[in-house]
Amino acid sequence: MAQPYKLQKPKEEIPLETSIINVWNEKIDELPVYKDLPRLAGRITIESAKSLNEIKLLELENNPPSLRLSKDMQEIGKFKIDKLEEITPISSNSSADEKVWHNVQSVVCKLADIFETPDKAQIIKNAFNTSKPSSDYQLTLPSLFESCMDVENSKVVKILKLIHQNIIYIGTYELKTKVPFLMTYMTKDVRGAEGWRINVFSKDTVSVTHTKREESLATAPSDKQFWLEWQLHVTLNKELTEITHSSLKITDLQFKQGINPQFKEEIKRNLCSGNLYVS
Known part of the structure; x- marks a missing residue:
């Protein structure tokens, strides 16, 4: 005897924020971060708003040799936006692969400067400024990340897990x-x-x-x-x-x-x- 037709309950809609949190909570190795970072790094802008007092302190400190504070700071109320820019831009004669790696270095070092403690940031910058992995970044980036940071707790990684x-x-x-x-x-x-x-x-x-x-x-x-x-x-x-x-x-x-x-x-x-x- 045929069973009576039962209306199927529609699938519950997952809120946008929940979907993002679910992805963000996954381990970095389960996400395409290492694959996507090289192709997206050149499209990422990073800005940090600091109070005027903080900016004055930063100007008195010895900034890392690869970074400086931009002179064209935009006022936002009592805050200014300082864009960390590289002192020596990459040569126009550089190969496509060198430009990609330059962009990756820039993004990771800027994120480290803003979000990590000074000690942790320096370790990360040292690793990325002295390393040049092969162009197969999906295979080589994981070991580089693991060599200079706790990937599951790193603030740099927490940001990058939202960019892929x-x-x-x-x-x-x-x-x-x-x-x-x-x-x-x-x-x-x-x-x-x-x-x-x-x-x-x-x-x-x-x-x-x-x-x-x-x-x-x-x-x-x-x-x-x-x-x-x-x-x-x-x-x-x-x-x-x-x-x-x-x-x-x-x-x-x-x-x-x-x-x-x-x-x-x-x-x-x-x-x-x-x-x-x-x-």
């Missing part, structure tokens, strides 16, 4: 499932420097912000071409022990020349003219 493909996938999935318009008019990643940018900012809290640009598929009609940008923002406490907030929103919307006026209005209506809060 698995994190951006969470934002992409959330965007596509919660904005039906983007399932009807599908988009693809924009290649190049503008396609994916990451900013790390430290003040009273710490934030990691991914900015992603997507555009219409090449197969879309010429009068229905557009691109948009969205941001995945993650906030942590100053000690990097807890993720306190996350958000996902569309921040920009632009149209290609010759856009269909009716289609343009439809997009603007569905995407709030490029100012849509998603999660």
Whole structure:
């Protein structure tokens, strides 16, 4: 005898923040950090806001030879943003592999300076400034990290565990499932420097912000071409022990020349003219 049909309970939706925390709590070896860091390092900007008194103290100290405080500091109330920049930029004649390693060194050393104790930061910088692993970073970076830091407790690692493909996938999935318009008019990643940018900012809290640009598929009609940008923002406490907030929103919307006026209005209506809060 046939069994009566039972309505299946829909799967419980996992909140954006929970998804990010679940990934962040995984061990670094279970994440694509070592694989993604070399290709993303050149797209990462790192900023730290310090009080004026702290900046004066920093200026009096002997800064590491590879770093200096930027002169063009922007005021934010009684705070200034100091961007750690490298004294000697890499030569334009350097090979592509040398430039990649230079970017990795820069990111790791800057994060160490901001988030680790001076002693720990110096150990990390010494290791990264004196080592040059082979270009197969996925195999060589793990041993380098382990040689100079406690990878499961390192604050550098805590930041890097929020900068890789698995994190951006969470934002992409959330965007596509919660904005039906983007399932009807599908988009693809924009290649190049503008396609994916990451900013790390430290003040009273710490934030990691991914900015992603997507555009219409090449197969879309010429009068229905557009691109948009969205941001995945993650906030942590100053000690990097807890993720306190996350958000996902569309921040920009632009149209290609010759856009269909009716289609343009439809997009603007569905995407709030490029100012849509998603999660």
